Amino acid sequence: MSRVLPPSLAGLGIQAEIRYHIKVTVHRPSRFKGNKRSERPFRFIPFDPPKILTSSKEVYARRPYIFRAGPRGEVYAHLPSPAVLTWDQNIPLRIILRKSDENEEQLYLAFLQLRLFDFTEIRASDVVRVKTNARTILSLDGLAIPILTPSEMDTMLDSSLWDRLLLPSTVEPSFETCNLRRTYDLEVGVGLRYRGAQNAQAQTVFVPHFQIWIFSGTDVSLSFGDAQSDSPLPPTYDSSSKPENNATEEVDPNELSGYEDAATSNAS
Secondary structure, eight states, rough: OSOOOOOOOOOSSOOOOEEEEEEEEEEOOOTTTTOOOEEEEEEEOOOOOOOOOOSSSSEEEEEEEETTTTTTEEEEEEEEOOEEETTBBBBOOOEEEESSSSSOOOOOEEEEEEEEEEEEEEEHHHHHEEEEEEEEEEEEEEOOEEEEEEEEEEEEEOOGGGGTOOOTTSSOEEEOSEEEEEEEEEEEEEEEEEEEESSSEEEEEEEEEEEEEEOOOOOOOOHHHHOSSOOOOOOOHHHHHHSOOOEEESSGGOOOOOOOOOOOOOOO
């Protein structure tokens, strides 16, 4: 086999399942004694691909916010590049808000949500099906945190809101095998509130999805990893069969302009 064995996989009903077990048979050479057999299932987790060297590059996605007769700007979400989340580790996310005008009104953070989407591609001959599932890994509602004071043009949300969030080990690692592939997207939702002269306004900004890879944290030496895998990362996902991944690479967000969902710039 040229690929690493896939992890155990369940929850897809009769369409697909990956199970592992150890089966032992003891042969007893006697006419009156049958052979003894025992079978024990177990959850299999493969080694992660070789570690990627740290880089200053980031992937980011952005979405504008506009209040009627009030402030306007953009919400940015950043992850290191490549975007890898690992079991039992916090999510290295940065969320930045920027004003596009000098409105002096106060903005408040009212809501914060992180959702993980998994896409399982099932192939049989010429038939391809994609099963999609979404799980909420963080939901903070009823907040009233002041952000973007009148004197600020940009601000970074306090990461303590999600620093204690650890990726659970119930999330299967990304993988691809002969007829199955599992990939992931991360969605960031930011709820903003603005109290205008006449009434209060609120809106939730959902930043375009990040395409990410899930690692188990089961490390292995580089030489042994090379023997198991031809590529340093699981393959990318065909964007035609799932929501478009709009995250792109960036180093300095100050160079960005406009209201595009995402733009590309090369890091020096």
